[in-house]
Amino acid sequence: MDQKDQQLHQQFSEYGQNAREWMRKCVLLLPEIERREIWHKKGFGSIFEYAAKLVGMSRSTVEDGLRIMKKVETFPALEAVIEVAGVNRVRPVLGVVTLETQDFWAEKAKSMSKNxxxxxxxxxxxxxxxxxxTQSVKLTIDLSPAMVEKLKRLKGAGTWEELMEKLLAGVSEKPTDLPEVVKTSSRHIPLHIQRQVRSRSGGLCAYPGCVKVATSLHHTQRWGLEKVHDPARLHGLCTEHERLAxxxxxxxxxxxxxxxxxxxxxxxxTDKRFIDQFVALYRPT
Ligand SMILES: [Zn+2]
Known part of the structure; x- marks a missing residue:
């Protein structure tokens, strides 16, 4: 990229950022424009026509904006987030926020990306x-009658849950199966450890219940603090859980x-906090 390319790119990005900011400001005005029927007083057929013709706002943006602004009317802490980050940022918390928890959720919305x-x-x-x-979940599996008979015998007078625990203890990994801890000044995780860690969670994120693909291997003790690659404290995480970590x-x-x-x-x-704050500095939320 030469200097002219760079200049054009910068100008484009800057104008775009300004455009977004002004669009956010327009969304904030929508409820009052609707309430006072300003669109009608100005001779437009609807608030949608008004917003489309004046600022090029789509119908769905108007509908969405009005709906979310209505929802956050009673949560001034969230309104303040919308002012700086737009309606999308608060969308994930709308189903959980309460009067008592609005400050908590506003802080989370400010510090995290939407995902x-x-x-x-x-x-x-x-x-x-x-x-x-503690809800139980029903699981249906196809087994041969002989297998069912064996399992019933194994279960005996105990519960199915107890039997499953026993069986799982037999197949789950013992600490001795883990590769040895590697102490090194290199951030690079040795390949055999990478493979073991990834295969342990089937290539998925290790956070309980998360089925997203693991996009990174995370040192739960932070690599910088101990300079070791410890397989027991390395886990594959999706982007979102890595951010939360x-x-x-x-x-x-x-x-x-x-x-x-x-x-x-x-x-x-913990000392990890210093590393985490450092990480946060170098990437967008
Ligand atoms: Zn995850």
Missing amino acids: TLETYVKNYRLESRTSTE HLSLIENEEASPSDWTLRSEADMT
Whole structure:
């Protein structure tokens, strides 16, 4: 890219950013324009025609804007987020926010991208549900009569849940199966460790319940602190859960993923926090 290319690119980006900002400001005005029927007073057939002709806003943007602005009317903390980041940013929290929790969610909406926030809200809902009720799920599997007979014998007087626990203990990985810890000044994770870690979660994100593809291998103790590649503390994570980890929001992070839960506030007590803040500085939310 020569200097002229760079200049054009910069100009284009800057104008685009300004355009977005002004569009956000227009969305903020929509409820009042609707309430006062300004579109009608100015001779337009509808607020959609008004917004399309004056600022090139699509019908769906108007509908969406009005709907979300109506929802956040009672949550000034979220309105403040919309002013700086637009309506899309608060969309993921609309189903969970309450008067009491609006500051909490506003802070989350400000510090996370829309995708990361969606993941956080989803986990938050699931985890708060399982802590209050223990629902059972029905599973149907096709087995031969002989196998069913064997399983029934094994189960004996116990429950199916107890039998499954016993069977799983037999197939799950023992710590001795893990490759050895590698201490090195290189960030590069040795290939045999990468392979083991990825295959452990079938190439998927290790966060409980997440079925997204793992896009990175995450050192739960932060590589920079110990300079070791420890297979037991390396896990494949999707982009969103990796972001949440670096927002210091995963509780019991160095334990097995089955013990992970989301924190409501960043863990400020560990040295990891410094590394996480550093990571955050160098990439957009
Ligand atoms: Zn994930």
